[in-house]
Amino acid sequence: MTTARIELPPKLVPVFAKPRGAVQYRGAYGGRGSGKSFNFAKMAAIWGYTEPLRILCVREFQVSIAESFHAELKAAIASEPWLDGAYEIGRDYLRGKNGTEFIFRGLRRNTQSIKSLAKIDLTIVEEAEDVPEESWLALEATVFRQPKSELWSIWNPRDEGSPVDQRFRKCPPDNAVIVEMNWQDNPFFPEGLKTLREREQSRLDPNTYAHVWEGAYLENSDRQVFGGKVKVDEFTPGPDWDGPYQGVDFGFRPDPLCAGRVWVHDDRVWIEREAYGVGVEIDAMAGFIKENIPDFDQYVTRADSAEPKTISYARRNGLPRIEPVKKWPNSVMEGIRFLRGFREIVIHPRCPGCIRDFRLYSHKVNTAGDVLPDLIDADNHGPDMVRYALAPLIKGKPTARTFIGKGFY
Numbered sequence: 190m191t192t193a194r195i196e197l198p199p200k201l202v203p204v205f206a207k208p209r210g211a212v213q214y215r216g217a218y219g220g221r222g223s224g225k226s227f228n229f230a231k232m233a234a235i236w237g238y239t240e241p242l243r244i245l246c247v248r249e250f251q252v253s254i255a256e257s258f259h260a261e262l263k264a265a266i267a268s269e270p271w272l273d274g275a276y277e278i279g280r281d282y283l284r285g286k287n288g289t290e291f292i293f294r295g296l297r298r299n300t301q302s303i304k305s306l307a308k309i310d311l312t313i314v315e316e317a318e319d320v321p322e323e324s325w326l327a328l329e330a331t332v333f334r335q336p337k338s339e340l341w342s343i344w345n346p347r348d349e350g351s352p353v354d355q356r357f358r359k360c361p362p363d364n365a366v367i368v369e370m371n372w373q374d375n376p377f378f379p380e381g382l383k384t385l386r387e388r389e390q391s392r393l394d395p396n397t398y399a400h401v402w403e404g405a406y407l408e409n410s411d412r413q414v415f416g417g418k419v420k421v422d423e424f425t426p427g428p429d430w431d432g433p434y435q436g437v438d439f440g441f442r443p444d445p446l447c448a449g450r451v452w453v454h455d456d457r458v459w460i461e462r463e464a465y466g467v468g469v470e471i472d473a474m475a476g477f478i479k480e481n482i483p484d485f486d487q488y489v490t491r492a493d494s495a496e497p498k499t500i501s502y503a504r505r506n507g508l509p510r511i512e513p514v515k516k517w518p519n520s521v522m523e524g525i526r527f528l529r530g531f532r533e534i535v536i537h538p539r540c541p542g543c544i545r546d547f548r549l550y551s552h553k554v555n556t557a558g559d560v561l562p563d564l565i566d567a568d569n570h571g572p573d574m575v576r577y578a579l580a581p582l583i584k585g586k587p588t589a590r591t592f593i594g595k596g597f598y
Contacts, residue, residue, distance in 0.1 A: 200374045204366045205232050210337025214365035216357050218344050219404035222372035222382045225343050230265035238275050241288035242310040249296045249319040257293040258315050296324040304331050317344035317353040349406045371404045373538040405548045411560045414550040420535045430454040436578030437492035438570045442468045447570040448478045451578045456532040465542030475507025491577045514577040524576035527583045546571030
């Protein structure tokens with residue numbers, strides 16, 4: 190018996206840890222360069238190598254095989270010599286020598302032909318963001334006729350509340366394993382894409398860049414609290430930087446615990462480190478934070494004053510320099526105005542929780558589409574952590590640095 194070593198990005202390991210048929214749905218969403226499509230293609234080819242399967246590859250729009258998942262599968266198979274010899278690959282077909290068959294279809298205007306397909310073991314939905322609800326309903330009614338059948342979805346988020354977003358992010362089924370993947374999650378991120386990403390980071394507007402590369406929704410920037418302010422980039426704090434400032438926004442489930450280390454320099458806020466997790470027990474909190482943020486216990490840390498018992502416990506159990514943040518009337522809006530007064534908020538790529546929160550934190554919108562000053566109480570854990578960390582600067586004397594008194598932005 191021979192064995193083969195399969196290399197996957199670490200984020201995809203739990204997606205494929207369970208055997209075929211153990212779950213109904215697997216998927217990944219995120220921006221360009223993450224390796225989602227390539228690695229899902231590789232795993233499909235591996236499954237087809239181990240047993241004969243009928244694998245349906247669909248997207249909403251497909252005029253020709255050239256516009257299908259065929260090219261991704263071909264590249265994935267070619268990357269593994271032991272797979273390459275197991276498949277016959279033609280211009281418009283791909284089949285395994287053991288009887289595995291790949292079928293390529295466009296969903297638009299082909300719903301009836303897909304309904305007529307029989308014995309589909311695996312369905313792969315590429316560019317799933319474009320698939321409307323009626324196509325999902327028809328697809329699921331077809332593909333789950335076969336025992337152990339599964340449906341895999343790959344997409345770059347665009348519209349919050351789209352059918353795929355509702356199905357697999359907002360309300361994922363219990364029998365689904367779905368992960369977010371972006372370029373920084375891909376250990377095999379190619380050098381050519383690295384150059385392209387860096388060029389587009391300076392060329393594209395922040396919202397477009399975030400959508401293309403960081404897996405963010407393509408949002409109306411007027412609705413985003415920090416629209417146009419957030420940049421994701423690697424950095425090392427310099428000796429003349431102001432800080433570090435540290436904050437903690439307490440949470441357990443569903444709200445996460447968010448702790449972080451922040452600096453101020455060159456009219457920018459720099460978020461260097463985070464400890465961001467759901468379900469972190471209070472007795473594990475200090476260890477979790479210090480594991481993710483070196484020497485966290487050595488610096489003053491400001492935390493949500495609404496949790497005095499938690500602060501007291503943390504001070505006695507590993508975080509001796511934690512203290513309650515001082516709040517005042519309208520402190521949330523003052524803090525937001527203060528942060529928006531900086532030229533940029535730069536977040537290190539190793540802080541995905543803060544990246545997500547700063548991009549998604551939004552104002553309410555009325556039925557007429559007007560953006561309101563009221564805030565949606567969601568995706569605010571990273572911003573709250575930073576507000577707590579920088580509270581002494583926000584409440585300080587009104588200077589050019591604090592940007593107090595400029596009114597609603």
